[in-house]
């Protein structure tokens with residue numbers, strides 16, 4: 361009788377033990393998945409105790425602040441991350457127990473912008489620590505600046521010709537219309553500015569079209585030599601005699617699968633620049649090289665060249681070495697960024713080598 365009762369109790373105990381064990385295994389599983397989630401979050405996550413000592417950090421925090429778990433866990437926050445703004449946020453949360461969200465700039469190890477969300481960790485209603493979630497918003501801020509700069513640039517570029525047009529129209533209306541010789545000259549200036557506005561708006565439309573994700577390339581087998589020949593012919597008809605000599609050294613069997621109109625535009629922009637920034641009786645040469653599965657096309661000129669400090673920025677929208685000269689020559693500052701976009705849409709890349717006073721060599725790669 362006694363044995364039977366004992367046996368039942370033991371069985372019950374075993375049963376509860378098994379249940380407890382499976383609960384522990386389940387909890388361990390959950391803990392591991394939470395740990396894995398925290399470790400691999402894009403956001404930086406850090407927990408601190410009530411004395412501002414680091415309890416744990418995830419992988420993103422290690423990357424953002426260039427620190428390691430081993431060196432930082434257990435140490436005071438300010439010993440590890442020497443940033444007073446973050447320390448201030450943590451102190452405030454630990455003393456007030458309220459959630460704080462703040463944007464901060466970090467200058468070391470590299471300049472970065474962050475959004476820091478800090479919450480208190482409570483234990484039996486008392487503040488026992490602080491949880492920091494740090495979002496890296498550097499890229500978002502950079503893109504905002506790029507957008508603001510772009511809008512400012514476009515407005516400025518549109519405003520300059522518009523102001524001139526308005527000015528000359530006023531002058532004509534105020535009496536210059538009667539002055540036959542001058543009025544013709546003013547009208548010519550107005551026409552030039554209107555043409556500038558026209559090219560600017562066309563380039564902007566091209567750029568925005570190229571940047572939109574929906575753009576579809578109409579790829580076909582295109583003979584690149586013939587294409588370059590057509591573009592060169594269209595320039596020749598406008599060139600003064602002896603202005604520049606253009607040579608097309610592409611082989612007659614050079615074919616690539618590309619969007620003909622778009623690559624035609626690339627040739628137009630590069631050869632157009634090679635003419636604009638050339639010298640009297642200068643030369644332009646179009647040639648190619650094949651390397652592996654790529655074709656590299658060069659447009660080389662004997663012109664004014666580009667100063668080394670400007671080379672890294674030359675493909676940016678509106679970037680010009682000499683704004684006044686570019687405008688005078690009818691430039692918009694958008695030609696090279698259009699070239700870059702088109703080539704990148706073809707999975708290629710662009711580049712330039714240049715020596716001031718001697719000339720420039722623009723090139724682009726296309727997959728064969």
Ligand code: ADP
Pocket residue numbers: 629633634637661663664665666674679680681682686687690691692693694695696697720
């Ligand atoms: P744009 O020609 O309308 O000014 P681009 O984007 O085509 O604009 O070119 C940007 C700038 O790059 C030019 O203003 C000029 O300063 C420089 N550049 C482009 N091509 C050449 C070249 N072949 N030789 C010298 N400078 C060049």
